[in-house]
Amino acid sequence: MRSIRVLVLRLAKENPSWGYRRIHGELLVLGIKVAASTVWQILSDAHIAPAPQRASNTWAQFLRSQAEVLLACDFFETVTLTGTRMYVLVVIEHAQRRIRILGATAHPTAAWVTQAARNLIMDLEDASYHARFLIRDRDGKFPHLFDDILADADTHVVLTGVQIPRMNSIVERWIQTCRHELLDRTLIWNQRHLLHALREYEHFYNIHRPHQGITNARPLQPLPEPITNPAQISQLDIRRRPRLGGVLNEYQHAA
Structure with a gap:
């Protein structure tokens, strides 16, 4: 039947x-x-x-089922014009794709990474966001206290497998995007310049840039209602707003 x-x-x-x-x-x-x-x-x-x-229960199923309460973090490196190697620590929300730049330093000491964890917890509390899980790799730059601080906030740290970067593919993909759209097109002078560029990109990424992974929405700003008036479409007046000297471009309707 x-x-x-x-x-x-x-x-x-x-x-x-x-x-x-x-x-x-x-x-x-x-x-x-x-x-x-x-x-x-x-x-x-x-x-x-x-x-x-x-x-x-596959890893992909875990990521999908826990996306709303799942963070991922990672370090990536870049080099300034003076030859200084800088380490950037980033965190991304799996569901909304919101990115947080936790900082950049030439010396990612245990104290620096621990303070970054504290800052992250305070930022999440201000945003009324509770993360149940945070994915990270087994990089030695993460001290035990990093995990302890997150555990105190009821966030369980999930370690990826050894040399299996695809287990943290969301943040790895963001790092590639950041390199392609920003760092590969910008001459970074020093730490201050790097942080400025990263903050600009963080704002651009969270507020303006559409993301295919979330149906072309933006992490912190919903899509506007589509224009249905033919007369309005025929008289579009779109203005460009360059950021970082034109490395990034935002477009909006003229006021």
Whole structure:
């Protein structure tokens, strides 16, 4: 019967850890008497794998299910014109793609990284955002106190596998974007100049730049209502607002 088939597939979809016997039992509780073999056949015909395989919680499933309360952080490096190697620490929200530049330094000491963690917690509290998880790699620049501070804020640190950067792909992708759109096009003089450029890019990224990963929305600003008036479209007056000397461009309607 079609209604039973639909219900079996619904139970399988809504409860990935249930096997055909568990689904069969739930049907009996609902007063629906069918053979367990019938449930197995329905799942098989729909190309749904056995429960042990469906129950395996993959990393991708974890990222999707926890996206709203998930942060990721990482260090990346850049070099100034004077040859000084600078280390930048960034954090990104998985769901909204909001980026936070925690700082840049030539000497990422344990004290500096620990203070960055404290600043992050205060910033999250000001934004009324609670993160349950933060993903980071096993970089030795992260001291134990970094994890302890996050744990005190009820944020569990999740370590990526050894040399598996794709486990932190969201922040890795952002770093590539930052290099392509900013750092590869800018001559950085010193730490002060680097921080200024990064703050400008942080504002641009969070407020103006559309993101394909969130259906071309912006982390801190929703998309406007689409223009439907043909007359208004035919008389568009779009102005450019350059940032960082034209390295970044924002466009908006003339007032």
